[in-house]
Amino acid sequence: MSDVPAVSALLDQVAGEPMLDHTRAWAAINSGTRNLAGLNAMAGVLADAFSVLPGDLSLVDPSPADSVATDGTVSATDHGRHLVLRVRPDAATRMLFTGHMDTVYPVDHAFQDQRFLEDNVLNGPGVADMKGGLALLLAALKTVEASPLARQIGYDVMINSDEETGSFSSAALIADLARGKVAALTYEPALADGTLAGARGGTGNFSIVVHGKSAHAGRNPDEGRNAIVAASDLAVRLFAAKQSGLAVNPARIEGGGPNNVVPDLAILRVNFRPASPDAIAAAKAAIDTAVADVAADRDVRIDVHGSFNRPPKPIDDGAAKLFALVKQSGADLGLDIGWKATGGVCDGNNIAAAGVPVVDTMGARGGAIHSSDEFLLVDSLPERGALSALTVLRIAEKGGL
Numbered sequence: 001m002s003d004v005p006a007v008s009a010l011l012d013q014v015a016g017e018p019m020l021d022h023t024r025a026w027a028a029i030n031s032g033t034r035n036l037a038g039l040n041a042m043a044g045v046l047a048d049a050f051s052v053l054p055g056d057l058s059l060v061d062p063s064p065a066d067s068v069a070t071d072g073t074v075s076a077t078d079h080g081r082h083l084v085l086r087v088r089p090d091a092a093t094r095m096l097f098t099g100h101m102d103t104v105y106p107v108d109h110a111f112q113d114q115r116f117l118e119d120n121v122l123n124g125p126g127v128a129d130m131k132g133g134l135a136l137l138l139a140a141l142k143t144v145e146a147s148p149l150a151r152q153i154g155y156d157v158m159i160n161s162d163e164e165t166g167s168f169s170s171a172a173l174i175a176d177l178a179r180g181k182v183a184a185l186t187y188e189p190a191l192a193d194g195t196l197a198g199a200r201g202g203t204g205n206f207s208i209v210v211h212g213k214s215a216h217a218g219r220n221p222d223e224g225r226n227a228i229v230a231a232s233d234l235a236v237r238l239f240a241a242k243q244s245g246l247a248v249n250p251a252r253i254e255g256g257g258p259n260n261v262v263p264d265l266a267i268l269r270v271n272f273r274p275a276s277p278d279a280i281a282a283a284k285a286a287i288d289t290a291v292a293d294v295a296a297d298r299d300v301r302i303d304v305h306g307s308f309n310r311p312p313k314p315i316d317d318g319a320a321k322l323f324a325l326v327k328q329s330g331a332d333l334g335l336d337i338g339w340k341a342t343g344g345v346c347d348g349n350n351i352a353a354a355g356v357p358v359v360d361t362m363g364a365r366g367g368a369i370h371s372s373d374e375f376l377l378v379d380s381l382p383e384r385g386a387l388s389a390l391t392v393l394r395i396a397e398k399g400g401l
């Protein structure tokens with residue numbers, strides 16, 4: 001006889017939580033990744049809300065993260081603090097729950113308000129991605145805490161402030177918190193029909209700074225070293241490295257100057273999409289070779305900034321087990337949970353890279369995210385909240401996957 005509460009009781013309990021109120025209140029606060037004041041307000045409101053759970057809650061300072069400006073200078077990018085809640089850290093079975101408080105909408109973006117498009121369809125910034133997800137996570141954890149099984153499981157909750165720009169200031173924190181966990185759930189939105197994301201490719205973003213030598217374009221051009229030409233050469237060589245399982249997109253070249261001057265500075269921005277660790281190795285080798293060859297051939301200095309900040313997330317045995325558990329919990333709730341591979345990336349990539357099984361679309365059902373048409377299907381809040389609660393309680397009861 002299982003100690004997990006009956007499905008109807010779980011659903012009632014989750015449905016009694018103020019998930020829509022939380023979603024609406026949190027989406028009313030602009031928390032674009034660059035809006036530090038908004039993120040600070042958001043972190044405070046979330047800290048209040050999540051402090052109803054047991055454990056120690058803290059706001060963690062962001063790790064330093066560099067960015068390369070259009071003039072080639074490297075400087076630190078400011079980020080908001082990240083929320084961390086540690087509950088029963090000594091438990092034998094521990095999980096990680098992650099979400100993000102930032103959105104893609106800057107404070108001066110036109111899309112700031114919410115409205116119901118239909119009874120069940122709420123349009124608003126971040127309602128699906130992912131303030132609705134945070135609201136149902138909190139409801140699920142409150143439901144878990146109401147069960148005696150809660151004593152058998154410990155967990156960390158991490159809500160970062162920089163997911164939408166690549167988690168550069170929280171990647172180390174995520175890796176640290178993933179350690180020792182049996183499984184992780186992340187609250188990115190599911191598709192409108194409830195389909196979850198399965199395997200994910202990875203991504204790497206690089207800013208490659210080329211330092212040439214300026215000269216007069218007419219008087220002594222041969223004394224110059226043209227940085228724009230070198231950066232273009234680099235773009236062509238890197239593009240040639242694309243292969244099955246590795247997309248390469250030279251996206252922008254910045255720098256240069258007036259027509260009568262040989263340009264001494266160019267910055268090449270390039271994105272790689274590796275499908276596997278082998279593809280990352282191939283991309284790294286291509287970068288090293290292209291940089292060395294162009295530097296030698298064109299007598300320029302080249303500095304490479306960037307990393308493969310989102311490693312690929314394959315579905316390994318552990319992830320397959322976790323998916324099966326989520327699918328079974330869904331079936332018991334009357335939901336048919338499917339998943340499909342996606343080219344998108346999120347913190348689930350980083351968690352998987354730490355060797356921890358993760359399902360990263362446990363959030364609300366919704367769609368049109370990252371656009372002014374973003375919507376949340378309101379009835380998915382209790383549905384997905386119950387799905388999470390049931391999944392966690394079963395892991396607690398079993399002591400693992």
Ligand SMILES: [Zn+2]
Nearest residue numbers: 100129130188
């Ligand atoms: Zn998101």
